[in-house]
Amino acid sequence: MVDFVPRYVRANVLRGQAALWIAPFSATAPVTIPQDTLALGGDWAVPVTGNVLWKSVGATESGVTMRFTRETTDITIEEQVNPVDVATNTLDPRVEAVLAEDTLETMVTAYGGGTITAVAKTPTNPGTSQLTISSELTHLTLGMEAVNNKGFWRRVVFPDVLSVAEVETSYRRAETQRLYAVSFRMVNPLSELIIKEMTALAG
Amino acid sequence: MAEEHSSSSSKSSGKKGTRVRTVFPVGSFEGENFPTITSEGTELNQTELKAAQDAAAENDVQLVVEDGS
Numbered sequence: 001m002v003d004f005v006p007r008y009v010r011a012n013v014l015r016g017q018a019a020l021w022i023a024p025f026s027a028t029a030p031v032t033i034p035q036d037t038l039a040l041g042g043d044w045a046v047p048v049t050g051n052v053l054w055k056s057v058g059a060t061e062s063g064v065t066m067r068f069t070r071e072t073t074d075i076t077i078e079e080q081v082n083p084v085d086v087a088t089n090t091l092d093p094r095v096e097a098v099l100a101e102d103t104l105e106t107m108v109t110a111y112g113g114g115t116i117t118a119v120a121k122t123p124t125n126p127g128t129s130q131l132t133i134s135s136e137l138t139h140l141t142l143g144m145e146a147v148n149n150k151g152f153w154r155r156v157v158f159p160d161v162l163s164v165a166e167v168e169t170s171y172r173r174a175e176t177q178r179l180y181a182v183s184f185r186m187v188n189p190l191s192e193l194i195i196k197e198m199t200a201l202a203g
Numbered sequence: 204m205a206e207e208h209s210s211s212s213s214k215s216s217g218k219k220g221t222r223v224r225t226v227f228p229v230g231s232f233e234g235e236n237f238p239t240i241t242s243e244g245t246e247l248n249q250t251e252l253k254a255a256q257d258a259a260a261e262n263d264v265q266l267v268v269e270d271g272s
Binding site: 023024052053055105108109114115116117118119120121122127129132 | 225226227228229230231232233234235242258259261262264265267
């Protein structure tokens with residue numbers, strides 16, 4: 001029997017986490033992908049190479065999942081058993097995670113939108129923050145960063161997403177931490193989705 | 204793109220001019236010694252700006268100085 005091994009590139013088999021960043025959506029002054037010179041793992045919120053409006057979503061229970069769901073319709077004819085064409089009905093790119101930092105900022109993100117009003121402390125009154133949930137979904141810009149097969153950055157930016165997850169948070173003594181599921185659905189045209197990676201060092 | 208920079212411009216106290224905003228997702232930041240600062244931006248004079256920056260640091264709220272001109 002012939003000892004057959006298909007060709008493969010071991011370095012292309014990857015694992016590893018992704019960092020998730022969110023920023024407010026603006027149609028007139030969109031928050032853009034960081035500059036190419038910002039290193040892998042760099043802070044997207046730094047001025048100039050990034051944008052101060054980017055904010056990390058913080059810890060997750062089990063990492064980040066990027067889901068790309070395509071629903072199709074088979075075009076068939078009597079004369080052929082398999083489809084002669086497959087048409088796209090819908091595309092649903094989304095990013096999902098379960099956030100594990102229990103803060104008002106996490107609640108705003110998970111609940112779809114709202115406003116936090118922070119009041120500074122005074123000599124007589126403590127500082128407070130109050131969250132008001134909005135009934136309408138708030139548009140966000142979502143960024144994701146991971147390492148690519150060359151050891152450099154791979155960045156994905158969803159310019160306009162809505163946070164639509166069903167959120168259930170258990171307050172338990174010791175069973176589990178408080179968790180906030182998030183599911184960001186992309187609502188901008190597919191052509192505006194950015195998936196970009198660094199392939200070589202400068203010079 | 205917004206850019207953070209020092210607020211050491213030469214404006215006189217009591218005169219508005221430095222535009223400050225809160226960083227997403229904080230919608231507004233309020234206090235006794237300075238006007239409410241929103242995520243859209245609020246103009247402060249130098250005294251208000253200093254008070255707001257000190258209070259923001261103590262309350263873990265990030266402010267961005269947008270325009271010192």
